[in-house]
Amino acid sequence: MKLGTVQNSTAPAEFHPARGPRTGGADDRDEAAVRVEHLSKSYRSNWTLRVTRGLEDLNLEVRRGEVFGYLGPNGAGKTTTLKILTGLLKPTSGQAWLMGEPVHRVSSRRNLGFLPEQPYFYDYLNGLEYLEMVAKLSGLGGADAGRQARHWLGRVGLGARARLVLRKYSKGMLQRLGLAGALVHSPELLILDEPMSGLDPFGRHDVRDLILEQRERGVTVLFSSHILPDVETLCDRVAIVIGGRLERVGTVSELVSEQGGSVEIRCAGAVVIEVPAPWRQALRLNERPGETLFTLSDPRFLQPVLAWMVESRLAIHAVTPQRGALEQLFLATARSATASTAETTEPERRSA
Amino acid sequence: MSAPAVAAIRRRMSVAWLLALVLAIATATVAEYAARVLPRPAPFGELAYYPSGRYLRPATLGHAETAADLAWLRAVQYYGERRRTDNRFDQLEHVFDILTSLSPGFDGAYVFGAFALAQEGGRFPQAERLILSGLEHNPRSGELAFETGFLYYVRPGGRDLRRAAEYFELAARLPGSPPSATRFAAFCRQNAGSLEVAYELWSDVFKSTQNQYMREIAARQMQRIHTAIENHWPSSAIDRLATPQVRIRSAS
């Protein structure tokens, strides 16, 4: 289902990053929409007294107006971090600020829009009632809340079903409603936990558009996701957290260029050849109908490999360098983090 | 859905409905048979096993009045059943003790309980105990004082005119008593013992009570006194009539 368009409905008020009073904190901090310093979260079992670690000494900064991707495998601590920022969890140690306000203050959430993972709603309400309620809770007055609720319901493609009770909503509809709930009060900061979850490709496309639209308006977006192509497309910067620790942070280009790229060599016809020993690890052969695809993972061997192919009278069609993918970086980082974890004795991990 | 599938579903539904109907009839038949054949618990039987109302009161969680009302309904059922059968009222005192302990302000229970115990159950001491406890809990009740006087006046085996007069006089001083209280006090002081006084007392009860059984008792007495006066019964017989007997056997 496509999202609605903005043209024929009341658009939300324009947002500019500099709007609103600065509420304290150092000058540096005010530049950051989200700031986390030495954040840790541990859980202690009431029965066994065993300590499990959710987050360990996390330091992070999300600049105003940027789209920031927060990646990690299941149980890495992504949801733990987001819940600490939104006041649902209390950190064991460390501090965090939203728009310069410490997260333990209720006022830090005044300009925050949050979409939890797999959002749950009151199934006896309809979409309009739900959005009006959360709009009022976020500080909008009665008439404003109603207006914004109707606008955002239409914007996420649910305007025609304003009076449908939520127990009859599909998973995708609930996800859209959750997004609308996060945006209804025109927040300056959006924190989205798996916003693409439960959506079909059309839905995911529309959510991407929505995120980009918010970026244009100057809204800061912090979101966690498993769908790496979306992260590559949308994010200005990305952080990778593994085992409760921040492993990598940077722009997508910076991160993937570290990986280096592989080279793809296409040859005509089926090739029956033995790859010389020095290149056996780096050079993979893949037969396809009508062609053979060689993938060289280490570009340093490109020249000697090409020379060998020419000498072997292989019919080379194309030589194409491949840019390093975020997925590769992610997997490599996860493997490396897991390997270093296995070498040390650590408390058990736990996810929120 | 295909026609054969729809037909199959309909068939299963029909079988289920039919089975339910047959089982319902069978269940009702067994229940009726059981009601005829098996011994039934006596109505009111459960109340007989309850401890004193004083201990029952905390268990009512602040709703002692309602519990007393429900006990009252059961007590009335019990009385009616016993009146129709063997006229034995063995549990009556215990029940009214519970009732009035739960609701010490329940005037009607004291009056009906006392008269039922005295007139029907032949247990005047228990009746006296009950109605006096009522007066103890409700010392400002003119109605209860009057009924106490009346109880002594119609005491089976011989009127207690002195006590009757005392309570009629008390009633006359308290709110809620009938206007005739003073008059009856005077009659008792004069040791009247006359049929006319007795007739007036019973007439007063007949007019004022809403308790159906009390009205029946009063009506019976009035009829007997009227018959005695009409037929010029001998004085000894009149004396006996003016002194209510232990048991009233039939509604003549």
Add this chain to the structure above:
Amino acid sequence: MSALVVAHNTYREAIRDRVLLGILVAGFAVLALTQILKPLALGEGLRLTVDLGLSTITFLGLMVVLLVGAGLVSKEIERRTIYNLLARPLPRAAYLAGKWAGLSAALWCVALALGTGLATLVALMGHAGYVGAIIEAVYLEGLELTVVTAIAVLFSSLSTPVLSALYTAGLFVGGQWCDDLRRLATHFPDAFGRVLTVTADVLPDLSLFNMRTLASNGTPTTLGHLLIASAYALLYCGCALALGAAALESRDFK
């Protein structure tokens, strides 16, 4: 302000829940039943109507508190609907106060509806003089239910719905025995007597809200009684909600 939003939503949830409708139907059915039983009561029909009517309001209201109130917070935590609320600028104490206020409002509606029915019935029976006492008794029962709701909300922030219902029911029962505890305390030596007295102080003194004996005779209570009961209810509710807020404040929503 945000507490009112939560209260409105909670009220809406209670009203849309079929339990409340069933409770109202049951209440009016009991009132009808009193008229059917009246002939069996040998002249005590008025007393039966008033007593049963008032007791019905309390017990049906209690049922709503145990079925709905005991799970008010814990179910939200279990279903995670609370995330959408607490991630907003909504203090947890305001959230709790809103939940209590919303359910209390629904219970007051039930008490008012059934109380109006009872008063009307008694007036139609020719005893309009009883209406004043009935109104006062219903008001006190409303206060009683408000206090029990606060207790249910407190336990709901701490425990599961089933345990909350049990604890709430336990305090309801205990609260009927405060007078007995105080009386019992005088028969024991100082230390134990003191323990009993403190227990009676901690338990909600629900006998303060009981004027059913007076209403049964059509006797109104004093203004002083109504004021003291109102003040006590407000204070006890405030205390229970403050404890609940403290419990919720320290809670992590994993």
